[in-house]
Amino acid sequence: MREMSAPVGNPTRGTTGTNRLRRNDRWIAASEALRRASDPLVVDLGYGASGVTAFELATRLRRARADAEVLGLEIDPQRVATARAQLDELRAGRTPFAADLPVAFAHGGFEVPLGGGRRPSVIRAMNVLRQYDEADVHDAWQRVASRLAPGGMLVEGTCDEIGRIASWIDVTSQGQPVRxxxxxxxAQLEHPGVVAERLPKALIHRNVPGERIHDLLSALDREWDRAAALSTFGPVQRWLAAVSALRAQGVPVQGAKHRWRLGELTVPWSAVAPVD
Known part of the structure; x- marks a missing residue:
């Protein structure tokens, strides 16, 4: 693996928690970008102070593609050293993870350094762009996505510290946001609009009247309130009712109910794109 002396980007805060990215892991595992890839290599870009998110990602991807591999990239050399030490422990069988888990770690940033001409099918960049300006997002998407294989996907977004609230954007290998x-x-969700605090950088400052993301979250909160009576049957039924109501009103909700049951709501990028 080729090491880069001057990776592109800024270090993240490095906060990493066990199972923090579980929602995103299962999204990637179900993606067409992974399932149809000729080379199912997934990059965990900016994984943080611990390699655990890469281990968890590889474990979940293996169930969807037995030949999937994960490469964790960090701009901070000390974090790479820490993750490699953790990997040594894993290989020795001293962790809860499989000793043969297909994971590696390297020093790198937005340039996504890979050897042998390989191009990843998916690049995951969760909680990476939070400290950047909104104006920097498009260029970051373009640079990172250019490293993808044709048909690949960049997943860029944000979540809370314990992984209960998350949102992300799927970006094509041409650098175009699509979902x-x-x-x-x-469970115990008061209002779906709480996700406003964890929107990706491209949207977090746009949750104001007149913007599409504000309209979507306001409508979702409204339908969640209207479905309150279904709480008797559990929060999943209440969520299904709220999402179904949005679709009936013409909101272009994507996916099937088995995804909605996971607490997901997916729409085309055009439904939330900033108004300029």
Whole structure:
């Protein structure tokens, strides 16, 4: 694996928690970008102070593609050293993860350094762009996505510290955003609009009247309130009713109910794209 002396980007805060990215893991595992890839290599870009998110991602991807591999990339050399030490422990069988898990770690940033001409099918960049300006997002998408294989996908977004509130954007290998997804733990959820605090950088400052993302979250909160009577049957039924109501009103909700049951709501990027 080729090492880069001057990776592109800024270090993240490095906060990493066990199972923090579980919602995003299962999204990638179900994606066409992974399932149809000729080379199912997935990059965990900016994984943070611990390699655990890469281990968890590889474990979940293996169930969808037995030949899937994960490469964790970090701009901070010390974080790479820490993750490699954790990997040594894993290989020795001293962790809860399989000793043969197909994971590696390397020093790198938005340039996504890979050897042998390989191009990843998916690049995951969760909680990476939070410290950047909104104006920097498009260029970051373009640079990172250019490293993808044809038909590949960049998944860029944000989640809370314990992984109960998450949202992300799917970006094509041409650097074009195509889908926006929110994913919430439905148990004890007061309002879906809580995701406003964890929107991707491209949207977080746009949750104001007159913007599409504001319209979507307001409508979702409204339908969640209207479906309150279904709480008797559990939060999943209440969520299904709210999402179904949005679709009936013409909101271009994507996916099937088995995805909605996970607390997901996906719409085309055009349904939330900033108004300029």
């Amino acid at each position: 926006f997804t929110i994913s919430l733990r439905l």
